[in-house]
Amino acid sequence: MSAIASKPTLTLRLCDPRGFCAGVDRAIQIVVLALKKYGAPVYVRHEIVHNRYVVDGLRDMGAVFVKELDEIPDDGQPVVFSAHGVPKSVPAAAAERAMLYLDATCPLVSKVHKQAILHVKRGRHVILIGHRGHPEVIGTMGQLQPGTVSLIETVDDVAAFDPADPAALGFVTQTTLSLDDTAAIVAALQAKFPQMVAPSSESICYATTNRQEAVKASAPGSDLFLIVGAPNSSNSKRLVEVAERAGSTRGVLVQGPQDIPFDVLGTKDCVVGMSAGASAPEVLVDAIITALKERFTVSIELVQTAEENENFPVMRTLRDVPLTGADMAFVNGEG
Template identity: 60%
Template sequence: MNQGAPRPALKVLLAGPRGFCAGVDRAIKIVEQALDRWGAPVYVRHEIVHNRFVVEGLQAKGAVFVEELDEIPDDGQPVVFSAHGVPKSVPAAAEARQMLFLDATCPLVSKVHREAERHHAGGSHILLVGHAGHPEVIGTMGQLPEGSVTLVEDAEAAATVQPPEGPLAYATQTTLSIDDTTEVLDVLRARFPHLSAPVKEDICYATTNRQAAVKAIAERCELIVVVGAPNSSNSVRLREVAEKAGCPRAVLIQRGRDFDPSLADGLSTIGITAGASAPEVLVEEVIARLRERFDVVTEDVTVAEERIVFNLPRPLRAPAPTAAE
C-alpha cells in the first residue's frame, strides 16, 4: 500500500459479549492464585483453557502443563484440573497419590456432570450430544460407568443411534452451536418421545450470548474475524454461526499477528468477536493490525450484559498458612 495515500475507511463491528466467560476467568485465577500461594511449579492437567496465549502466559509464571498425572513428580506441589472437566478416575488417582489438587472445572460443566449422574441413578441411559475427543465430552462420559453414555455427534448420528432399551435422557456439551444442537435434539425427540431433558439446558450462557452477538452483526458484515484457538469448540462454532447467519466469510485466527489485514481490502464493514477463552488483548491486536492499513471506526454491538462470577475452590478461599505454620 502507498504510504502517502489516504487509508480506506473500514467500519469494525465489535460483537458483545465476546472473550472471557466466568468459567475461564475462574480457571485462570485458580492457577495464578495457586502460584501465589504455593509457588512454582503448579502443575496443570491439560490446557487450563484452549488458548496458547493464556497457556504461555501461565507457563512464564511457573505453571507446568501435563496431559496425565503420571507426568507429575511426588513433590507436594498442587495440580489443577482444567476448566473442561475430568473423568472421575482423575481425582481418584490424585487422591490415591495424596496429591493436593484444585478442580478448575467450570461450574456449568459440573452441572452437566451432576445432571447425568441424576438421570443415571434414575435408571436412564444417557445420550450425550457433543464432539468425540473433546476434553469436556471425555470428562462428562467419565462421570458414569462405561456403557452408560452414548455419544451423538450430529443429526445424522441422531437418526441412526441405537441406545439400549429402557428410559433415556440427554445431556449436551456446553459449547455447541445452539442451532445445530436444536436440530439434533429434534431428531432424537421424534425418535424417542419420552426422552428426558436436563432441568436447565446444558449449553452455557456464554456460548448462547456469543452466538447471539455474532448473529446480530452477521448480515451487516462482509467478513467476520473470530479470535480463538482451532481446538476451542466455542470459537469454531462462532465461525460456523457467522457464515450460517448471513456473513459471506468468517475466519478463525489465534491472535493479531496471525491476521492478514489485506483480507479486508475492498470491504466496508467487518465484524470481530472472540471465543470464551480468548482475552480481549488479542482482539485489540487485530484492531491494531487493521489500523495499519485502514481508517478504522469501531462500533460496539452488545446483545447481553454478563455479570456472572464463580467462587474459587475452598482451598483458595481459606487463609494462606503463615511461615510459622
Template identity: 60%
Template sequence: MAQLSKKLLLAAPRGFCAGVDRAIQIVEKALTKYGAPVYVRHEIVHNRYVVENLEKKGAVFVDELSDVPENVPVIFSAHGVAKSVPAEAEEREMFYIDATCPLVSKVHREAERHDKDDMEIILIGHKGHPEVIGTMGQLPDGRIQLVETVEDARNYNPAKPEAGLAYLTQTTLSVDETKDIVDVLKKRFPHISSPKKEDICYATTNRQAAVKELAKHCDGVLVIGAPNSSNSMRLVEVANKAGCAISEMVQRASDIPWKKLEKCQTIGITAGASAPEELVEEVVDAFRKRFDITVEEITNSEEHVTFKLPRVLES
C-alpha cells in the same frame, strides 16, 4: 495518497466467560499461595496466549498425572475430568484443585442422577473433546452414548427400550445444530428427559447470538480464538451460516488474512470464551496501522455472571 478506510464492529459480549475467568484465577492464586511450580493437567483453557502467560508465571502444563512429580499442587482444567483422574490423584496422595467450570459440573451431576434412576443416557457432543471425555468418564464405560449429528440421532437405537431415556449436551455446542439434534430425538422418543436447565452455557449462547447480529452488518467476520476451542470454532460456523461469506479464525493479529479482507468495508470482530480482551485490542491495533478505521460496538446482551473460587484459595 489517502489511507484506505475500514469500519470495525466489535461484538458484545465477547471473550472470557465466568468459567474461564475462574479457571485462570485458580492457577494465578495457586501460584501466589503455593509458589511455582504449580502443575496443570491439560491446557487450563483452550488458548495458547493464556497458557503461555501462565507458564511465564510458573505454571507447568502436562498431559497426564503421571507427568506430575511428588509434593506439588496440580490443577484440573476448566473442561472437567473423568472420575478416574481425581481417583488417581488421591491414590498418589496428591494435592489437587479442580478448576472445572461449574456449568460443566452441572452436566456431570445430571449424568449421575440419570444413571442412578437407571436411565439410558445420550450425550450430544464432539468425540475427543476434553469436556466430552470428562462427562462420559463420570460413569462406567458404555453408560453414556455419544450422538454427534442429526444423522446419529436418526439412527440411534436404545439398548434398553424399556428403560427411560435422557439426553445431556456438551456446553460449547452450536445452539442451532444442537436444537436440530434434540428435535429429532424428541420426535423419535417423545418421553425423553431433557435437562432441567439448558446445558449449553449462557456464554456460548450469548456469543453465538451476538455473532448472528454482527454478521447482518458485516462483509467479513474475524473470530479470535483457538482451533481446538469448540466455542470459538462454533462462532466461525455461526457467522458463516448467518450470511457472512468471509468468516475466519485468527489466534493473533499476525494471523489476519489481509488478502481475503481486501474488499471488505465493514469487518466484525469477536472472541471466543477463552480469548482475552488483549487479543481483541491487538487485532484492532493491527487494522489501525494499515487503515483509517472507525470502531463501533454492537451489544446484544449483557453478562453479570461470576463463579466462586474453591475454598482452599479464598483465604
C-alpha cells in the same frame, strides 16, 4: 492528501459479550493463586483453557502443563484440573497418591455432570450430544459407568442410534455447541424417542449462547468476520460457523494480528465483524484492532446483545491469597 485520509474505511462491528467467561476467569485465577500460595511449580493437567496466549503466560509464571498425572513427581506441589472437567478416575488417582489437587472445572460443566448422573440414578440411559475427543466430552462420559452413556454428534447419528430401551432415555449436551446444530439434533431425537427426558436446565452455557447471539446480530452484510480463539477451542470454532450462516461473506478463526487475512479485505472500504471465544483474552482483541488501524480508517460499532455479570468464586483455600494489579490484568485477559 495525508496518509490517514488515503486509507480505506473499515467499519468494525465489535460483539459484546465476547472473550473470557466466568468459568475461564475462575480457572485462570485458580492457577495464578496457586502459584502465589504454593510457589512454582504448579502442575496443570491439560491446557487450563484452550488459548495459547493464556497457557504461555501461565507457563512463564511457573505452571507446568502435563497430559497425565503420571508425569508429575511426588514433590508435594499441587495439580490443577482444567476448566473442561475430568473423568472421575483422575481425582481418584490423585487422591491415591495423596496429591494436593485443585479442581478448576467450570461450575456449568459440573452441572452437566450432575444432570447426567441424575439421569442414570433415575434409570435412564444417557445421550450426550457433543464432539468426540473433546476434553469436556471425555470428562462428562467419565462420570458414568461404561454402557450407560452414548455420544451423539450429528443428526445422522440419531438415525443409527438403537438403544436397548427407547422409553428410558435422558440427554445432556456439551456446553460449547452450536445452538442451531444442537436444536436440530435434539429435535431429531425427540421425534424418534418422544419419551426422552431433557436435562432440568439448559446444558449449553450462557457464555456460548450470548456470544453466538451477538455474532448473529453482527454478521449480516459483513465482508469478513474475525473470531479470536484457538484452533482447539470448540466454542470459538462454532462462532466462525455461526458468522457464516448468519450472513457474513467469510468467517475466519484468528489467534492474533498475524492471522488477519488482509488479502481478503484488499484496499476497498469494508465491514468487518469481530468477536472472541470464551477463552480468548481481550489483549488479543486490542492487538487486532491496532493492526486493522494501521491499514484502515476504523470506526467501531459496538453490537451488544446481552450483559454478563456472572462470577464463579474460587475454592476457599485460595480466597485469601492477594493478587497484584498485574496478576489481575492477566486473569481478566487485559495483559
